[in-house]
Amino acid sequence: MRPADFPVPDTAAARAALTLAREYQSAAITAHGLRSWLWAEGFARAGGFDGIDHELLYVSAVLHDIGTMAEFDNHTLSYEDAGGHVAIAVTAGAGWARERRRRALEVIVRHNWTSVDRTMDAEGHLLEIATGLDISGARADVLPEGFLREVLAAHPRGELAAEFGACVRDQAARKPDTAARRLVDGGVVAKLAANPLERL
Template identity: 75%
Template sequence: MQIADFSPPDTPAARGALALAREYQSPALTAHAIRSWLWAEAFARVDGIAGIDHELLYVAAILHDIGTVPEFDNHRLSYEHAGGHVAGAVTAGAGWPTQRRLRAGEVIVRHNQESVDPAVDAEGYLLEVATALDISGSRPDALPAGFVREVLAAHPRGDLAAEFGACVVDQAARKPDTAARRLVDGGLLDKLAAHPFEHR
């Protein structure tokens, strides 16, 4: 398995999502989004999940944390719900039908759940396990070691641990009834600091 096995969709929605991420997110947060997409595609192979909507998965992965940036932060909604609305706007502009736009938002919201049933939402499951790997260090040995090294070299973590930790702590303080509070209370900062990919 290698990065070349996975090609970003060459579609208006996919290009728009990446352009928006690069314009508004930091390089570390955008690299996290790209790694999350690559991990998700790799987990689809490792876990034997077929029939996924690759374009939807890509758009959701690229935009899943965009609700943390000031321009898209919502004073009331969780950052994953805010990001889901951004994905809805991007995909509406690309001509997606309503139900598919809503699915992109569902996948983004579900990435912050503690677990997602792949039989219920394959793309939601893949984004959840991918982001759990990149943020919390879950299943660090599930993917081929050479592939992991290649992804980390192409899309380095940079200041992700400090930057993302600060974002989620801020979200949890301002919106204590959202998933950000659960993440912080669950030891997010310690998980980021001890992440095995931080020490490679």
């Protein structure tokens, strides 16, 4: 398994998502999105998933935390819900049908669920476990170490632990009824620091 096995979708939506991410997010948060996409693709291959919408998975992964950015923050919605609406706008501009645009919202919102049933939402499940790996190191043993190292070399973690920790604490303080509060109460800051990917 190599990162080159998973080409970036050559589509208007994929290009727009990455452009938006790079213009509004820090390098560390954007790299987190790209690693999450590659982890998701790796888990899909390791888990024998069929029929994955790879463009949907890419767009959702790249934009899944954009709702933490000040320009897209929403004073009432959770950051994942706000980010999902950004994905709807991006994919509408790319000509996606309404149902598929809503899928981008669903996948992004569900990445913060405690668990997503793969039979109910394959892409949501893959993004949920991929972000779990990148944030807390969960399931790191499922993917080959060589693949992990190559992805980390291509998209370094940088200051992700400090940046994302600060983002989620801010979200939890301002929106205590959202998933951000559960993440903070569950020790996400300590999990970021202890993630074995930090030592690869």
